[in-house]
Amino acid sequence: MIARKSTLFILLFLLSQVAMAQDDLLKMLEDETEKDKKPDYTTATFKTTRLINGHSVENVAGGVLDFRISHRFGYINSGLYEFFGLDQATTRLGLDYGLTNRWMIGIGRSTFEKQLDGFTKYKLIRQSSGAKKTPVTVSLMAAMVYKTIKPSTTDRENFKTSNLYYTYQILVARKFNESLSLQLMPSMNHYNLVPGTTLPNDFFSLGFGGRLKVSKRVTINAEYYYQFPNSKLPDTTNSLGIGVDIETGGHVFQLYLTNSTGMTERSFITETTGDFLKGEIHFGFCISRVFTIRDPRK
Amino acid sequence: MKSSLLSLTLLITIASFAQPMYMTRNGQISFYSKTPMENIDAVNNEVTAMINSSTGELAFAVLIKSFRFERALMEEHFNENYMESDKFPKATFSGKITNPGNVNFNTNGNYPVSVEGELTIHGVKKSITSTGTINISGSKVTTLSTFLVRLADYNISIPALVADKISETVEVKVNCEYQPKK
Numbered sequence: 001m002i003a004r005k006s007t008l009f010i011l012l013f014l015l016s017q018v019a020m021a022q023d024d025l026l027k028m029l030e031d032e033t034e035k036d037k038k039p040d041y042t043t044a045t046f047k048t049t050r051l052i053n054g055h056s057v058e059n060v061a062g063g064v065l066d067f068r069i070s071h072r073f074g075y076i077n078s079g080l081y082e083f084f085g086l087d088q089a090t091t092r093l094g095l096d097y098g099l100t101n102r103w104m105i106g107i108g109r110s111t112f113e114k115q116l117d118g119f120t121k122y123k124l125i126r127q128s129s130g131a132k133k134t135p136v137t138v139s140l141m142a143a144m145v146y147k148t149i150k151p152s153t154t155d156r157e158n159f160k161t162s163n164l165y166y167t168y169q170i171l172v173a174r175k176f177n178e179s180l181s182l183q184l185m186p187s188m189n190h191y192n193l194v195p196g197t198t199l200p201n202d203f204f205s206l207g208f209g210g211r212l213k214v215s216k217r218v219t220i221n222a223e224y225y226y227q228f229p230n231s232k233l234p235d236t237t238n239s240l241g242i243g244v245d246i247e248t249g250g251h252v253f254q255l256y257l258t259n260s261t262g263m264t265e266r267s268f269i270t271e272t273t274g275d276f277l278k279g280e281i282h283f284g285f286c287i288s289r290v291f292t293i294r295d296p297r298k
Numbered sequence: 299m300k301s302s303l304l305s306l307t308l309l310i311t312i313a314s315f316a317q318p319m320y321m322t323r324n325g326q327i328s329f330y331s332k333t334p335m336e337n338i339d340a341v342n343n344e345v346t347a348m349i350n351s352s353t354g355e356l357a358f359a360v361l362i363k364s365f366r367f368e369r370a371l372m373e374e375h376f377n378e379n380y381m382e383s384d385k386f387p388k389a390t391f392s393g394k395i396t397n398p399g400n401v402n403f404n405t406n407g408n409y410p411v412s413v414e415g416e417l418t419i420h421g422v423k424k425s426i427t428s429t430g431t432i433n434i435s436g437s438k439v440t441t442l443s444t445f446l447v448r449l450a451d452y453n454i455s456i457p458a459l460v461a462d463k464i465s466e467t468v469e470v471k472v473n474c475e476y477q478p479k480k
Contacts, residue, residue, distance in 0.1 A: 025355045025356070028348065029348045029359055032348070040363070043374060043378070044374055061371070292368070292369045296366065297341070297366050
């Protein structure tokens with residue numbers, strides 16, 4: 001009786017062994033590695049570090065230098081004499097560098113007001129799926145602008161610090177799917193000197209933006225900064241930009257239409273005067289070319 | 299008494315018999331694309347693979363996002379534009395050694411092998427054959443192989459703009475070192 005029982009047991013055991021051997025090895029491998037899954041961080045929420053005028057949550061990778069040439073023509077409604085704005089142009093030349101994959105710095109020089117600017121951006125939270133789920137990417141951006149154009153008035157003392165402006169932004173973005181990414185940008189601009197005694201020194205605004213990927217290498221972008229009612233300079237409008245990003249290997253070309261003239265945060269968020277609906281729109285473009293300074297594998 | 303002893307011995311033999319699995323979590327797969335304009339290479343050091351030494355079966359699973367390039371942007375474009383790694387996160391191979399009798403897993407040495415099976419890249423499954431070497435050194439097993447992958451076979455399209463920078467056929471190298479699986 002005992003012998004029969006154990007024979008049965010052995011037989012069953014052998015059968016189970018055979019069944020296991022027939023199991024697909026690949027399936028077994030995948031089950032085995034299921035538990036050491038790592039979080040899958042979302043990449044390429046936007047094609048480049050700028051949405052249109054302002055920053056996106058994207059960074060240049062660690063050890064990568066990004067040379068950005070931005071161009072802005074005159075108002076489109078300025079007529080044939082000005083060749084619809086193409087006779088005038090302002091530029092910003094910028095150099096951005098990734099210190100790490102999450103921390104970048106940059107400097108720039110604009111012809112507009114002869115501005116010198118610098119910024120730093122840090123990716124605080126990364127959107128991820130898989131083992132760790134995070135719904136959004138959050139970046140912090142701080143910028144400083146020094147206006148070097150000679151003051152227009154000499155009737156009061158012009159301190160150097162009066163030409164300094166600061167911008168602080170929290171960038172919150174989510175890549176909903178392959179084609180749609182949206183971003184929110186609560187922002188604050190600080191003026192050391194404002195043009196009127198009744199005006200505050202700090203201006204608060206909320207930016208909205210997004211992109212639609214229409215093909216693997218082309219996206220349509222839009223960006224709008226809403227200035228809060230009691231937090232704006234007189235006679236200014238809200239900045240709006242609509243554009244296209246075209247990526248070709250190491251280059252990204254951005255073409256856009258915007259009512260903003262300046263290319264630094266404080267200039268386009270708080271000092272836009274163009275009325276988009278009246279055709280006070282600039283055609284502009286930016287060419288971004290990246291150079292790998294440090295091999296990421298070393 | 300006798301029968302329980304018998305079953306015990308049998309169990310032990312089965313247990314020792316059921317130890318033919320070798321596994322790795324940090325195998326290496328690299329690929330090379332060579333054109334007169336640009337050379338591209340990428341390395342993945344997080345390949346998981348298994349070998350069943352008694353049947354000669356092999357399985358590989360490769361996370362596409364774990365390939366590292368010489369430039370960060372290449373890596374982004376590789377994942378975004380070519381491999382669509384959000385849609386197809388893994389490449390896999392499942393196959394077997396066609397001449398398992400040539401390999402003695404208990405004796406050190408290099409054994410040339412032929413492998414056939416199914417390679418899945420970018421969601422496309424294809425039957426492939428390749429040759430390689432199995433190296434046995436103590437309890438360590440190393441598999442080495444080099445084969446060619448035609449991108450068009452796996453629906454990986456190269457836009458005309460970069461066609462002279464990316465080779466139509468890339469060379470894939472496999473170098474995985476396994477330990478006995480406990």
